[in-house]
Amino acid sequence: AQKVTQAQTEISVVEKEDVTLDCVYETRDTTYYLFWYKQPPSGELVFLIRRNSFDEQNEISGRYSWNFQKSTSSFNFTITASQVVDSAVYFCALSGSGTYKYIFGTGTRLKVLA
């Protein structure tokens, strides 16, 4: 069975602090795909990144970076120098190559205080 765990329900940081959102997954598939989505207070779901299981390189996009470690089944997301506009709920998701199903974590609510 596939599972995604986001143990941090809510995180509060002060603007300009760095923050890491954790994502731990379980799957029996050898090929799988991991995703991060952002849900701002307006409610829409915004795609941030997709990573396949064969690519363990870390990725950086501006203030965002992702650390994928197969050894610990983790796909963590770091925001550097956080801003108030980063306040949102962030979801990690998993899909295996053997299925058309997508499994989402329960989300982490990030509050960035000015």
Added chain:
Amino acid sequence: EAQVTQNPRYLITVTGKKLTVTCSQNMNHEYMSWYRQDPGLGLRQIYYSMNVEVTDKGDVPEGYKVSRKEKRNFPLILESPSPNQTSLYFCASSLARGKGTDTQYFGPGTRLTVL
């Protein structure tokens, strides 16, 4: 503009009154899916469709029906809504080049309240 649209955006109804939430995409995507979002539970997949006339159950299909008669449309049907179906619903679509591979693009959401 490439987008996924859902209607209605907000709906308040009563127990047992059949309703349909429509979903349409203009990106020629093969894959479409419905999710419900509940506090503390994240997004849970209700049904998905790999192509026209091909649908399958997600993790929480009970009480819902879907159909995929056209590539662009994927309506969600609640034949006899109950209060436990009060939720925020999202439709999503993606290419289906391989199982689980593609990024899903989400509609704006439909907030449903069943009294």
